[in-house]
Amino acid sequence: MSNFLFGRYLPGNSWVHQMSPQSKLMLSFYFVVVIFFANNIWTYAALSVLILMVVLMSGVSIGYFLKGIRPLIWLIIFTVLLQILFSSGGHVYWHFGPFSVSDTSLINGGFIFIRFLLIIMISTVLTLTTTPLAIADGVQTVLRPLKKVHFPVDTLALMLSIALRFVPTLMDEMETILNAQRSRGVDFGSGSLRHRIQAAVPLLVPLFTGAINHAENLSTAMEARGFTDSEHRSKYRIYRWQRKDTISWAVFLLVGVLVLFIRKS
Amino acid sequence: MKDIIQIKNISFNYPEQEKLFNNFSMNIQEGKWTAIIGQNGSGKSTLARLIDGLIVLKSGQIIVDGLTVNDTNIFEIRNKIGMVFQNPEDQFVGATVEDDVAFGLENRQVPREQMHQIVEQSLRQVGMWDFRDRIPANLSGGQKQRVAIAGIIALSPKIIILDEATSMLDPRGRQDILKLVNQIKRENNLTVISITHDIDEAAGADQVIVVNQGQVVEADQPDHIFGDIEKLTSIGLSAPFTSELLSALKKRGIDSHSQYLNDERLITWIKQLISKK
Numbered sequence: 035m036s037n038f039l040f041g042r043y044l045p046g047n048s049w050v051h052q053m054s055p056q057s058k059l060m061l062s063f064y065f066v067v068v069i070f071f072a073n074n075i076w077t078y079a080a081l082s083v084l085i086l087m088v089v090l091m092s093g094v095s096i097g098y099f100l101k102g103i104r105p106l107i108w109l110i111i112f113t114v115l116l117q118i119l120f121s122s123g124g125h126v127y128w129h130f131g132p133f134s135v136s137d138t139s140l141i142n143g144g145f146i147f148i149r150f151l152l153i154i155m156i157s158t159v160l161t162l163t164t165t166p167l168a169i170a171d172g173v174q175t176v177l178r179p180l181k182k183v184h185f186p187v188d189t190l191a192l193m194l195s196i197a198l199r200f201v202p203t204l205m206d207e208m209e210t211i212l213n214a215q216r217s218r219g220v221d222f223g224s225g226s227l228r229h230r231i232q233a234a235v236p237l238l239v240p241l242f243t244g245a246i247n248h249a250e251n252l253s254t255a256m257e258a259r260g261f262t263d264s265e266h267r268s269k270y271r272i273y274r275w276q277r278k279d280t281i282s283w284a285v286f287l288l289v290g291v292l293v294l295f296i297r298k299s
Numbered sequence: 300m301k302d303i304i305q306i307k308n309i310s311f312n313y314p315e316q317e318k319l320f321n322n323f324s325m326n327i328q329e330g331k332w333t334a335i336i337g338q339n340g341s342g343k344s345t346l347a348r349l350i351d352g353l354i355v356l357k358s359g360q361i362i363v364d365g366l367t368v369n370d371t372n373i374f375e376i377r378n379k380i381g382m383v384f385q386n387p388e389d390q391f392v393g394a395t396v397e398d399d400v401a402f403g404l405e406n407r408q409v410p411r412e413q414m415h416q417i418v419e420q421s422l423r424q425v426g427m428w429d430f431r432d433r434i435p436a437n438l439s440g441g442q443k444q445r446v447a448i449a450g451i452i453a454l455s456p457k458i459i460i461l462d463e464a465t466s467m468l469d470p471r472g473r474q475d476i477l478k479l480v481n482q483i484k485r486e487n488n489l490t491v492i493s494i495t496h497d498i499d500e501a502a503g504a505d506q507v508i509v510v511n512q513g514q515v516v517e518a519d520q521p522d523h524i525f526g527d528i529e530k531l532t533s534i535g536l537s538a539p540f541t542s543e544l545l546s547a548l549k550k551r552g553i554d555s556h557s558q559y560l561n562d563e564r565l566i567t568w569i570k571q572l573i574s575k576k
Contacts, residue, residue, distance in 0.1 A: 043434065045432050165394050165395060165434075166394045167393065167394035167395065167398055170394075195394060196392070198394065199391070199392075199393070199394045199434075199435070202434070202435075202436035203388055203435070203436060206436065247389075248388070248389050251384065251386055251389035251390065252389050252390065252392065254348070254353055254384070255382070255384055255389060255390035255392065256392055256402075257353055257377075258351055258353060258377060258380075258382040258384075259377075259382075259392075259402055259403040259406060259450065259451075259454075260374065260377050260378065260403055260406040260407055260454070261402075261406045262374070262406065266408065267405045267406055267408060268404070268405050268407075268408040268409055268410060268411060268414065269405060269411065270397070270398060270401035270404070270405055270411065270414050270415070270418070271398070272411065
């Protein structure tokens with residue numbers, strides 16, 4: 035499952051790697067919001083240039099981003115096609131029954147495409163340059179205010195970090211079970227819908243029981259190593275806000291303001 | 300020699316299962332390498348969990364280094380004991396090697412500066428410092444067990460329990476791990492309890508305890524225990540390679556003493572035998 039990107043981290047020492055996870059998380063969130071404000075060619079261009087800069091500065095090869103896009107390509111094509119075929123207005127080039135293609139619909143389709151691309155890019159940069167633990171840590175920092183309303187932030191962060199740490203393990207396990215069941219004659223991914231759903235059972239049941247076993251063993255091991263509760267612990271890693279974070283935020287805010295100014299009102 | 304672990308008349312069974320231990324007693328000496336062997340289902344792993352207080356005892360008493368295992372002492376006892384479990388994947392809590400070693404220290408609220416120092420030291424000791432950034436998916440089983448050991452020595456326990464810690468490793472990885480634990484044991488004067496199916500691992504111990512059907516069948520030095528192949532096979536265990544070889548020689552009419560010999564002593568004995576002819 036090497037083409038599965040979620041939860042995979044690529045070690046590195048770039049600018050983006052060195053930023054603190056809480057600021058990266060917030061920055062990604064902020065950027066996604068800004069994307070929805072963009073509505074003309076200039077705003078999209080500004081955001082694309084910004085993202086391109088981020089990608090270059092992360093030191094991660096473009097190939098990884100293409101891999102990140104691949105699983106979503108059908109969703110993107112589907113949405114873009116819908117946009118192109120069904121939006122109205124503008125100069126109509128072609129139409130057939132309810133379908134029509136006009137210059138505005140083409141432009142809108144293009145925008146949707148870029149929007150998808152930008153969102154995938156920023157989230158891929160985030161997951162590739164931040165360790166699962168750092169992401170969990172970032173979430174913990176970002177959610178800290180919720181502690182005031184007795185939300186179990188530390189427990190959530192621990193669960194998140196364990197979940198992320200087990201993603202590759204469970205993916206490998208799934209691959210093993212898939213192959214084991216195939217070798218015993220189970221046919222995955224062909225036949226009718228009903229047949230396919232039935233074929234998933236010999237995959238899902240062992241995967242579930244395996245996960246329960248993992249959980250049981252892991253909790254025993256955690257206890258044996260002195261784990262009592264997730265609040266009374268010291269921290270090995272601390273991600274402090276650095277100058278790099280401030281500079282990055284300044285750039286992002288600037289671009290955000292720029293987008294607000296040059297968008298079509 | 301002081302008994303670091305005393306198990307007194309314990310009885311235990313899992314819910315809705317037969318009694319695993321009935322009035323079971325056993326002692327483990329300080330500073331020794333003790334191997335506990337027995338068939339599957341003989342309660343070896345349960346014993347390890349009972350000692351560490353991971354399972355609640357129903358009757359009887361377990362004393363670890365002067366402390367009775369109960370709710371109040373439990374954390375102090377866990378500070379004294381480091382456990383390495385069977386499945387390397389399932390005991391890896393941290394996202395990376397470094398974080399995993401730090402996990403136990405975080406639980407004890409060790410200050411950060413000190414933690415970094417201890418983690419580096421522990422990882423260097425097991426030879427995994429260069430792998431500190433790796434995620435578990437990119438490590439071999441043997442390497443993961445090394446990390447597990449580093450996580451334990453970081454807490455400087457008095458007792459290390461290996462709960463079939465080498466059973467999922469290849470022969471090379473198994474030897475490496477045992478050598479490593481042996482070295483750490485010597486340097487820090489630790490007590491090691493290894494629960495194992497690997498007879499050759501048990502043959503290298505100071506003391507072997509054979510457990511069967513909830514009872515101690517035998518507790519002796521490996522020399523005495525592995526001499527008697529019939530008795531071992533009768534309780535479903537195999538004998539070490541050298542013992543098998545000696546018994547095979549006996550069947551072919553070559554007289555041998557029934558005592559257990561390790562590799563070196565066997566070689567010397569064979570040399571003597573040949574030179575006599």
